[in-house]
Amino acid sequence: MSEQQQFCEIALEGGTYEARATKKFLQRKPYEKHDPRVIKALIPGVVAEVGTQVGKTVQKGETLMILEAMKMLNRIKAPVDGTVKAINVAAAEKVTKGQVLIELA
Amino acid sequence: MSFMQRIVDFFSKKSTVTQGGGEKAISKQKAGGKMTARERIAALLDEGSFHEYDLFVEHKCQDFGMAGKELAADGVVTGSGTINGRPVCIYAQDFTVAGGSLGLMHARKITKVMDHAIKMGVPIIGINDSGGARIQEGVNALAGYGEIFYRNTLASGVVPQISVILGPCAGGAVYSPALTDFVFVVDNISKMFITGPEVVKTVLGEEISMEDLGGARVQAETAGNAHFFSNSEEECFASIRKLVTFLPDNSRNKAALLEQKNPKASYKIEELIPKDSKIPFDVRDIVRSIVDDSEFFEVQELFAPNAIIGFGRINGETVGIIGNQALYLAGVLDIDGSDKIARFIRFCDAFNIPLLTLVDIPGYLPGSDQEHNGVIRHGAKVLYAYSEASVPKITVILRKAYGGGYIAMCSNHLRADFVFAWPTAEIAVMGPEGAANIIFRSEIMNAENPDEMRKLKVKEYTDKFANPYVAASSGYVDAVITPEETRAYVAHALQLTRNKQEARPDRKHGVPPF
Numbered sequence: 001m002s003e004q005q006q007f008c009e010i011a012l013e014g015g016t017y018e019a020r021a022t023k024k025f026l027q028r029k030p031y032e033k034h035d036p037r038v039i040k041a042l043i044p045g046v047v048a049e050v051g052t053q054v055g056k057t058v059q060k061g062e063t064l065m066i067l068e069a070m071k072m073l074n075r076i077k078a079p080v081d082g083t084v085k086a087i088n089v090a091a092a093e094k095v096t097k098g099q100v101l102i103e104l105a
Numbered sequence: 106m107s108f109m110q111r112i113v114d115f116f117s118k119k120s121t122v123t124q125g126g127g128e129k130a131i132s133k134q135k136a137g138g139k140m141t142a143r144e145r146i147a148a149l150l151d152e153g154s155f156h157e158y159d160l161f162v163e164h165k166c167q168d169f170g171m172a173g174k175e176l177a178a179d180g181v182v183t184g185s186g187t188i189n190g191r192p193v194c195i196y197a198q199d200f201t202v203a204g205g206s207l208g209l210m211h212a213r214k215i216t217k218v219m220d221h222a223i224k225m226g227v228p229i230i231g232i233n234d235s236g237g238a239r240i241q242e243g244v245n246a247l248a249g250y251g252e253i254f255y256r257n258t259l260a261s262g263v264v265p266q267i268s269v270i271l272g273p274c275a276g277g278a279v280y281s282p283a284l285t286d287f288v289f290v291v292d293n294i295s296k297m298f299i300t301g302p303e304v305v306k307t308v309l310g311e312e313i314s315m316e317d318l319g320g321a322r323v324q325a326e327t328a329g330n331a332h333f334f335s336n337s338e339e340e341c342f343a344s345i346r347k348l349v350t351f352l353p354d355n356s357r358n359k360a361a362l363l364e365q366k367n368p369k370a371s372y373k374i375e376e377l378i379p380k381d382s383k384i385p386f387d388v389r390d391i392v393r394s395i396v397d398d399s400e401f402f403e404v405q406e407l408f409a410p411n412a413i414i415g416f417g418r419i420n421g422e423t424v425g426i427i428g429n430q431a432l433y434l435a436g437v438l439d440i441d442g443s444d445k446i447a448r449f450i451r452f453c454d455a456f457n458i459p460l461l462t463l464v465d466i467p468g469y470l471p472g473s474d475q476e477h478n479g480v481i482r483h484g485a486k487v488l489y490a491y492s493e494a495s496v497p498k499i500t501v502i503l504r505k506a507y508g509g510g511y512i513a514m515c516s517n518h519l520r521a522d523f524v525f526a527w528p529t530a531e532i533a534v535m536g537p538e539g540a541a542n543i544i545f546r547s548e549i550m551n552a553e554n555p556d557e558m559r560k561l562k563v564k565e566y567t568d569k570f571a572n573p574y575v576a577a578s579s580g581y582v583d584a585v586i587t588p589e590e591t592r593a594y595v596a597h598a599l600q601l602t603r604n605k606q607e608a609r610p611d612r613k614h615g616v617p618p619f
Contacts, residue, residue, distance in 0.1 A: 010435045012467050014507055014536015017435035019385050022410060025434060031473035044309040094310045
């Protein structure tokens with residue numbers, strides 16, 4: 001840990017303290033509320049097949065896309081009823097973890 | 106064959122095998138700034154103390170062109186020797202022989218020397234430098250790893266186990282070091298990962314260098330798999346030799362008692378703590394002002410620096426020291442800090458090393474990041490480890506001891522044998538600001554000037570509760586002592602607890618929140 005590290009304010013339940021932060025503390029991600037209408041890749045992989053179109057009405061549980069990841073063909077299903085608002089990836093495209101694949105309305 | 110011929114023949118055989126993978130492979134090894142397996146053993150152990158066994162062991166593989174292929178000592182050097190005159194068992198994988206790859210006989214050599222260590226009750230040191238399983242040997246190579254892991258588990262808490270990563274240690278191989286007590290890594294030489302950068306790239310499309318994925322610094326600072334980080338192999342061996350001086354040979358013994366030395370005069374304990382409880386200070390200086398010769402041998406210095414762990418001596422006796430470090434994250438307990446402390450407690454307890462806990466804890470780290478990653482189950486390990494530990498447990502509360510953090514840091518309630526508190530101690534259910542905001546909520550809200558009222562109430566709470574006397578009035582603190590008295594109180598407590606006995610319920614084993 002480098003000695004030149006700056007002191008910063010650490011807010012705790014009982015008050016605020018001046019202290020050095022760790023790398024992990026600085027890199028922690030703020031909480032994001034989960035929106036079931038925004039379908040993200042849970043693991044990185046390659047889109048094997050897109051099985052829906054923009055504007056299509058879909059039902060909960062319907063397969064929208066096949067994502068090949070960890071040597072498996074993973075079915076990406078609609079988590080809720082809705083209509084497809086946007087498809088952000090195409091077949092054969094590589095996707096990273098957390099990338100938005102499909103948005104429902 | 107004449108007698109002389111036999112002797113000559115022996116020397117010739119021995120010389121061939123001890124040359125490992127041959128000149129070319131050795132110069133390649135050295136070009137990478139690495140010593141050979143035998144050089145490493147010689148550098149680590151007392152001069153001339155190494156005795157090698159199983160030099161002539163050969164692999165039995167017949168497949169994939171392995172029949173008749175000679176692999177010197179099957180790629181691993183095993184034996185025993187001494188460190189500072191004390192016996193240890195040791196093995197070192199030889200990367201110059203088939204990349205130090207692990208086959209069945211290679212593994213058998215390792216497990217044999219591990220069995221020796223367990224049976225004889227001496228520490229076992231493993232130097233890892235291997236490309237991984239010898240693929241040609243198939244499932245037999247996996248069997249070899251499994252046998253090593255099993256013995257690591259059997260040896261756990263019986264003899265100290267030290268792993269030294271001086272090259273690659275990848276895939277399943279990483280689990281042997283992970284099961285041992287102390288892992289040493291060297292910058293630019295050690296590489297540890299379950300899956301390497303190439304697999305990460307193919308499978309995930311993630312580009313990451315070997316160093317960033319599992320280099321020495323990452324293991325020591327971020328992942329916390331390594332306990333000691335060195336800049337060179339020589340530096341690494343010096344710290345292993347140092348570590349061993351603090352440890353007993355096995356769990357039946359206590360660490361050797363050394364000559365007592367006073368702390369250095371330069372560490373003036375009464376000047377070390379700032380008057381304001383919100384100003385951080387380096388708790389390691391407090392440690393140095395208490396221990397013999399001001400020598401604190403820190404473990405996991407780079408990982409979770411908000412908690413400190415390490416060894417020191419008091420009146421010549423090894424003590425495991427744990428402290429909250431206000432310099433980092435105000436000294437909170439978080440996931441990493443809890444893991445670090447809990448494992449260290451269990452090591453000390455297994456090897457009869459008394460625990461000295463220095464408390465200055467404002468509480469736990471708030472946030473979804475901590476909660477979702479399981480700060481509850483990780484934090485529970487600290488409570489479990491302290492409660493379970495039956496070695497002498499001595500606690501000194503320096504400043505803050507708030508809420509759950511107070512309980513967790515070896516309080517009277519978790520059966521500390523002695524809890525001492527400095528007059529600067531603040532033992533309270535939570536920090537004054539938080540407490541005043543809750544207790545006097547309506548008074549503050551309804552006041553003409555809420556900020557003024559808040560300040561007033563915080564002061565009122567601080568004056569009444571932010572001290573050691575409320576806890577002392579219930580007997581939760583055994584003595585309020587001045588900083589200057591600390592060493593004497595701790596030393597006497599250690600003397601008194603030397604033959605401590607405590608009844609525990611009969612059970613097979615507990616179920617700690619792993």
